[in-house]
Amino acid sequence: MLPSKLLYNPAAGRQRERRSHVVQGVIATLRSQGFHVESEATRAKGSGAQQAADAVRQGAAAVFACGGDGTVHDVLQGIAGTGASLGIIPCGSANALAQELRIPSDPLRAATLLHPQHSIQLRTMAVHRGDLPTLYSLCMAGAGPDGLLMYRMLTVNRGGLGRWRYYEHALRLFCSHRFPKFQVEVQQSDGSRAEHTVVSAMGLRIGDLQGIFRGIGRGASIHDPSLHVILVAPPARLTLPLWFVLAWLGLARLHPGITICKAQALVTQETVPLQVDGEWAGHVITAVTMAGPLQRVLTPAPVQA
Numbered sequence: 001m002l003p004s005k006l007l008y009n010p011a012a013g014r015q016r017e018r019r020s021h022v023v024q025g026v027i028a029t030l031r032s033q034g035f036h037v038e039s040e041a042t043r044a045k046g047s048g049a050q051q052a053a054d055a056v057r058q059g060a061a062a063v064f065a066c067g068g069d070g071t072v073h074d075v076l077q078g079i080a081g082t083g084a085s086l087g088i089i090p091c092g093s094a095n096a097l098a099q100e101l102r103i104p105s106d107p108l109r110a111a112t113l114l115h116p117q118h119s120i121q122l123r124t125m126a127v128h129r130g131d132l133p134t135l136y137s138l139c140m141a142g143a144g145p146d147g148l149l150m151y152r153m154l155t156v157n158r159g160g161l162g163r164w165r166y167y168e169h170a171l172r173l174f175c176s177h178r179f180p181k182f183q184v185e186v187q188q189s190d191g192s193r194a195e196h197t198v199v200s201a202m203g204l205r206i207g208d209l210q211g212i213f214r215g216i217g218r219g220a221s222i223h224d225p226s227l228h229v230i231l232v233a234p235p236a237r238l239t240l241p242l243w244f245v246l247a248w249l250g251l252a253r254l255h256p257g258i259t260i261c262k263a264q265a266l267v268t269q270e271t272v273p274l275q276v277d278g279e280w281a282g283h284v285i286t287a288v289t290m291a292g293p294l295q296r297v298l299t300p301a302p303v304q305a
């Protein structure tokens, strides 16, 4: 039996009143499959990182994040580099990483497919933020409008409306805000470096950001050892909506103001509003690299990395 901890976010997703019932079912299933698992609710926003680190210190060899991408993000901060495996039980309104790994969106069904011997090693992104602690990610980091959106969302009661709250606030932000341009340096896989003036810069590991942002990540993959970089040139009023529409149609590469490339690092030359995995990460000078630690992740079936 693999000593494990399941951290569930009582504030994630919908059907929160059923969460403890679902969690009990998930635990029973995981136990029957070889995980000696104990559960604990996350205590507050971001607390999953410390709780996951404590679980590993107390002997957990796997930590399950039961929630959405935000809960996975929190747990990863606590276990990256420790050797503990990450398990994902989707219960959020956005479960993009689970989907990328072909983990079913139904939590009980997901639990039935996870076994201690089924896992892959994935390289994490390291997101350096000046004096702030480095963050690790398996999903995405974005500087510019998406960072600002996550800052705005800090004060919003999401009230179980899930993604619709994001869409509403994204629209409001676009209508009310001027997005300043900033300089980024892209270090490409062949060692070359290029500077760009942009209004938005993203480093992605997943191809489907779900919902109306679905098309934006097309071409990115968690199994790709390099970073999928998307840069959007000014003027924001023109290039951002055109990007959105063309991405929706699967034609983002036709956008004259968009650069899409594979890279090893993406560095901003000035402070920018930053989001990592859909979480506000500060107004910082940022360096996103593919040099984070390898992370073992439980998957439904053995997959060639």
Ligand SMILES: Nc1ncnc2c1ncn2[C@@H]1O[C@H](COP(=O)(O)OP(=O)(O)OP(=O)(O)O)[C@@H](O)[C@H]1O
Binding pocket: 009, 010, 011, 012, 013, 014, 041, 042, 043, 044, 045, 046, 047, 048, 067, 068, 069, 070, 071, 072, 074, 091, 092, 093, 094, 095, 158, 162, 163, 278, 279
């Ligand atoms: N006990 C808690 N109380 C309040 N917030 C929490 C708690 N535990 C975790 N969180 C925070 O909840 C946020 C959302 O978590 P998550 O992404 O897992 O759910 P979600 O329903 O997909 O999220 P959302 O729709 O709000 O993006 C994260 O910022 C996480 O840190």
